[in-house]
Amino acid sequence: MSDIFKVGTYTFNSRLIVGSGKYKDFQTTKDATEASEAEMITVAVRRVNITDPGKENLLDYIDPKKYTILPNTAGCFNAEDAVRTLRLAREAGGWDLVKLEVLGDTETLYPNVVETIKAAETLVAEGFQVMVYTNDDPIVARTLEEVGCVAVMPLGNPIGSGRGLANPFNIRVIKQRANVPIVVDAGIGTASDAAKAMELGVDAALINTAIAEANDECLMATAMRDAVRAGRSAYLAGRMPKRAFANASSPTEGYIWD
């Protein structure tokens, strides 16, 4: 069955987006990314280490011809820095599909939505296709859609916390009211979290720490691949209703004692 994930002008077969942070080495990043069968991978933009400029780079392992590179603005705490960062990313690789995140503080890494909206307005005006990290707030999600973002990415829980979905009801409300793809970004800790997110009907899941910090990164990558697929299929299949009492699975007539 064809079930294409469309975001902006891009299309994907996989609904799993992976991050490239926190891995112990580049080879593991590559192996786990391949195992995940994801087609889109986030990267961060940072200063080149001038004292050792020639050392190997992430993109020696993650081929931009094979993957859609999604540059992020991780670490930015205001709109200006986020915009500068993505302008640089677009120049470096020609990438126009970007992940905007503007953070509020270092302890929660919750988004600063005021600065996020400001940055989104500028980036959209400059022709970027903005996938935007935000709170699980349906009003802010709608505002970001109205600003012109091509996908809204509410957090499930704080970045790197692995606590699953704090507020599945809000995620569902955001999805039900959205006209752009909704991606759960941050908080997914294990496969069941990913499946539950997809069962809510969201369009994709963005996962980094849960894979990179697993004991076996590649095995967790395949678990996430399968969980995203399973959750998506379950959503499309339409789940049974929940009942207060039992409902026999075998026929309740034709018993031998009747």
Added chain:
Amino acid sequence: MSDSMTIQLNGEERSVSAQSLSALVAELGLEQRMIAIELNLEVVPRSQYGETPLKVGDRIELVHMIGGG
């Protein structure tokens, strides 16, 4: 023309002999790398590195992609 000058490169003062952005990139051995440069807060397209002179006190950010989520 071979005099070195001091610029701000990635937040640190650095003395360079390069007179243009393309020469700076070559001096650092980064010609083959997927990088981008911001000169005094403006991104410079790669095609313009050759014609972009360096001046004393220029503030340059030279970035690349690393792992991130």
